[in-house]
Amino acid sequence: MAAGASVRAGVAGVPYGHVVGSEKWRGSRLARGLQGPVRLILEEDLALVDFHLPHGTCILYVSEADVVAGNGFRRRLAQFRSASNLNGIVMVERTTTSDQYFPAMQNFVVLELGMTLLPVANQEEASQLIIQLVHEQSKDRTSNPFLRKQCSQLTHASILRTVQQIPGVGKTKALLLLQRFGSIHQLCNASVQELEQVVGQTVAQQIYAFFTQTN
Template identity: 65%
Template sequence: MERKSPDGTGPVHVPFGHVVANEKWRGSQLAQGMQGKINLVFEEDLTPVDFYLSNRSCILYITEADLVAGNGYRKRLVRVRNSSHLQGIVVVEKTQMTEQYFSAIQKFTVLDLGMVLLPVASQMEASCLIVQLVQEQTKEVSKNPLLRKKRALFSEPSLLRTVQQIPGVGKVKAPLLLQKFPSIYQLSNASIQELEPIVGQTVAQQIHAFFTQSR
């Protein structure tokens, strides 16, 4: 296995169908949910990354405790975002306790850093999500072995879930928006006039306010 660089954000070669997990997750509900469904290997000193997937993708897992403790998690996200080697996916526990903190981490992760954010209700749900991502990635590559660094492996489902979190959007309007604006960057720069034909005037104003007030 190819070793990572000293700062923890260098390349780690992971075969398709495998996940390399930070040793701290051994014995956790999150790891137990993945075992038997994919090949899980534990390694020490993977900080700031929690899980390495194939194709130089990685997952940073933000727990309920991380959110309640403050903004300490932001340094990890920034380190991975600044790495040219990795495509970071942020999985965050969105529970009743962390509901009040979710908007802040969503804006920081998606708008400020441009990273993918996937909310989960529990570690068990997160394990199912990671397994699904690995299986989708493996299936996609098996169809086209020439695919390399293809962000679309994660962009469509993750973007969909992220856009659904915007006030007034929901599950119906999110796919319509992504057909016209296929990235967060394009959606965040869309004018009210461009948004109105898709979602109506009220929701268009809500979307525009969501992005402009976050800047």
Template identity: 55%
Template sequence: METKPKTAALLNARPPYGHVIASDKWRNSSLIQSLNGGGVKILFENELGVADFHLPNKSYILYVSECDIIAGNTYKRKLVRYRNDGGSFQQLVLVENTRLCEQYFSAVQKFVVFDLGLTLLPVSGQTEASQLIAQIVHGDGRENPFRRKTSSRLSDPLVLALVQQVPGVGRVKALALLQHFTSIQQLCNAAPTELEPIVGRAVAQQIHNFFHKPSGAGT
């Protein structure tokens, strides 16, 4: 009878400033060791639900490793559960982009950002992930792009950076797209003929192909 209220409370737990609540499965990881070295205090819990970490600025983090990606589509089901369990918290997805899994990264990126509407942050591994988490924790949310739940807006710096990863799109073209499309959904649904006046025929076709190829491709 007491399990449900306890679990519900943990799923919405917000750690104090300078702390991170981490799923117990991360206890002996290099990520946790790096966080401790960065001055972040860790509270371990084995009932966090799908999320791997809770941050003090009302953010969750789910970590998708190269092993998760290479193993197949199981990570997609986990991401869907994560999205559905978010509540009022900002949901971040840290995805390893390594040499072993880089061929799958664009498909993962499309699924996380465009299919689920979550914020994706690529990392090279657990060390970079710990640095990013420490930065968010010590920033306490002030002037922190992760605090705003605007992951679908092209004006969000994170989304702007993501758009630049589309083949053929650099910062200049991404900013030009920003002037014409107010959301990821509009950009995703744009026909090549709508994109061509902004970025040219070849890049317009690349953008269209990026958004419309099957999200499961390569997995």
């Protein structure tokens, strides 16, 4: 099956309160944590995706071992982004071992791929976040906008930390930038003149240079 088709497998018709997961998760702590609060259905050949949620949301899970091992996970995430327009959420295990690699991964996922990043301590925490997403989706069955709202609530601290990594940007400026531009995507595309209105000329040039070099 082609990568694009595999990415989309199982997405259509995932009922509310259900999660379709890859067979490779059978018996894992993450799968056990999902059973009960939601109905987990395991299927083979979900390819790049670990879990499908209602509303066409996908979870791609990156373990501590994946992060430490190198760039294999980057290829998988890039393939997903190029093969699909689905709502992809990347869950990554942020531990004492993987923490040193986290800033680079955060830049890659959020800034380069434009995907939502949720750091988790372990599979148990990941299962609770997935359950929260599914239950919130079930409360609003009429439209997708909820999803962006919920994800923004879950990832606000993570996105704020990402913006603070830009040279010259502290917490206050990061908050002002996100308030003005609304998302990292819009911030990436902002002109120097637009940035100057929020943070002044010097920092605006630093931000513009940062995104230009990243891209």
